[in-house]
Amino acid sequence: MKKRLLLLLVTMGLVCTIVGCSKQADNSVPTANSSVKNKTVIKVALSDEPTPPFLYTDDNNNPIGYDIDYLKALETKLPEYEFKYELGQEESNLIGTATNKYAFSMNWFFKNPEREKKFLYSTHEYGYSITTVITKTNRNDIKSLDDLVGKKLPPMSPSGGLRSILNGYNTSHPNKQITIENMDSPSNTENMKGVASAKYDAIFLNEVTFENANKVAKLDLKVAGVVSKEPIFIVYNKNQTALSKKIDAATQELIKDGTLPKLSEKWFKTDFFKGLDYINKGYQYKSK
Numbered sequence: 076m077k078k079r080l081l082l083l084l085v086t087m088g089l090v091c092t093i094v095g096c097s098k099q100a101d102n103s104v105p106t107a108n109s110s111v112k113n114k115t116v117i118k119v120a121l122s123d124e125p126t127p128p129f130l131y132t133d134d135n136n137n138p139i140g141y142d143i144d145y146l147k148a149l150e151t152k153l154p155e156y157e158f159k160y161e162l163g164q165e166e167s168n169l170i171g172t173a174t175n176k177y178a179f180s181m182n183w184f185f186k187n188p189e190r191e192k193k194f195l196y197s198t199h200e201y202g203y204s205i206t207t208v209i210t211k212t213n214r215n216d217i218k219s220l221d222d223l224v225g226k227k228l229p230p231m232s233p234s235g236g237l238r239s240i241l242n243g244y245n246t247s248h249p250n251k252q253i254t255i256e257n258m259d260s261p262s263n264t265e266n267m268k269g270v271a272s273a274k275y276d277a278i279f280l281n282e283v284t285f286e287n288a289n290k291v292a293k294l295d296l297k298v299a300g301v302v303s304k305e306p307i308f309i310v311y312n313k314n315q316t317a318l319s320k321k322i323d324a325a326t327q328e329l330i331k332d333g334t335l336p337k338l339s340e341k342w343f344k345t346d347f348f349k350g351l352d353y354i355n356k357g358y359q360y361k362s363k
Contacts, residue, residue, distance in 0.1 A: 101117075114157040117318065119146070120168035122182040123159050127287060128342035129183050129307075138162065141342040142181050145201055148334050154323035156318075166236060169194070169335070172312050179311040179318075185236050195313050198323045200306030201335065203347040205282040205354065209270060210299040217277045218300030220244050223253045226276035227268035230258035237279055240303065264288050271295055281305075286325060298358040301351055 121138055125131035131141040138160055146158050163171070165182050172180045173193055183204060186196055210217050217226065220241070231238045238255065245252050262286055269275045271294040282298060288297060311319045329335045336346045345357040 093128075104157070113155075115155060117156050117158050117178045118176065119158050120171055120177040120180040121162050122165050122168065123162040124165070126183055126283065129283065130181070132162075141202060141338055144338050144342070145329075145335065146181075148329050148338070149322060149325050152328060153321055160330040169310070172310060175312045175314060177312070178315050179309050181309055184308050184310050185305055186320075187236075190310065193313075195311040195315060195319055197319055197326070201326050202307050202339065204303050205305055205343075205347060206237065206302045206305060207280060207282045207285065207298045207301060207358070208277050208300045209267065209280055209285050209296050210277045211271060211273070212295050212297045214299065216279075220253065220279075221251070222300075223277060223279070224248075224251050224322050225254075227274075228253070228255060229269050229275045229278050230256040232259060232261060233257045235329040236305070240305075241279060243300055256312055258280050264292050266294070267292060267294055267296060301355040301358055304347060304351065304354070 121130060121142070126140075128140050130138060130142045133139050150156060150158060158265075161177070165180075168177065168180045168182070169190075171177045184190075184196075185204070190196075208217055208219065208223065216222065231241070241253050241255055245255075263278075263280065266275070266278050267285070267288060268282075270278050277299065279302070282301075285296075285298065309319070309322065326335075330348060336348045339345065339347050345354050347354060
């Protein structure tokens with residue numbers, strides 16, 4: 076009897092231990108994959124600096140914009156993945172991507188040789204930055220880079236992407252140079268004010284930068300001409316080759332099936348996948 080009683084007590088103890096462990100597991104914090112049913116969670120770094128309409132946050136601090144709609148469309152094309160977003164400063168996001176804390180970063184990235192050594196870029200762009208010439212609304216003599224020759228421009232950063240475009244123009248036109256003054260950290264708003272006051276003839280800016288700054292400054296300026304479409308890319312950790320190939324293929328499909336052109340119309344009021352003539356007409360219409 077004693078042996079049977081001891082065996083019963085030991086058995087009950089084991090049962091209680093197992094039940095107790097089960098309850099503890101039920102109350103534990105769920106893992107990243109526990110709620111997504113066999114999907115692979117991809118950690119994505121997004122900039123906490125608003126760059127509407129590419130990326131900004133709503134009143135509840137949820138990320139919205141063209142980039143987010145693009146990522147949602149990717150999830151539809153690639154149901155095996157679920158994207159989890161973290162907002163942070165651009166430099167820390169890139170460090171996190173380099174160390175594989177994040178699979179990739181998005182923040183209106185152009186390609187440049189320095190970053191291409193450290194990161195894997197997507198093969199195909201998912202959108203464009205539109206570079207423009209900005210003038211006073213009553214001027215019609217400046218619409219292109221050719222028209223900037225002999226004109227006075229505000230100072231520019233010597234290492235900026237926009238400056239590299241003007242440098243490229245000067246290299247291609249040795250007898251027709253655009254004069255450019257240097258400044259390490261120019262203020263776009265102050266430079267725009269200089270154009271509005273006729274201190275400068277024009278300013279060369281990304282359309283998004285101009286629109287956002289002028290919503291606050293409310294200056295008598297317009298997009299006088301569209302200069303170029305600068306492709307923007309996802310920046311991946313070097314080891315994310317398989318993921319980048321899948322996203323590249325899905326991106327091409329989203330362009331072909333009209334999804335991304337429609338998102339461009341939604342957020343930018345123009346289809347930036349079309350040619351510059353089409354885009355320019357759209358901005359001429361808005362400037363009237």
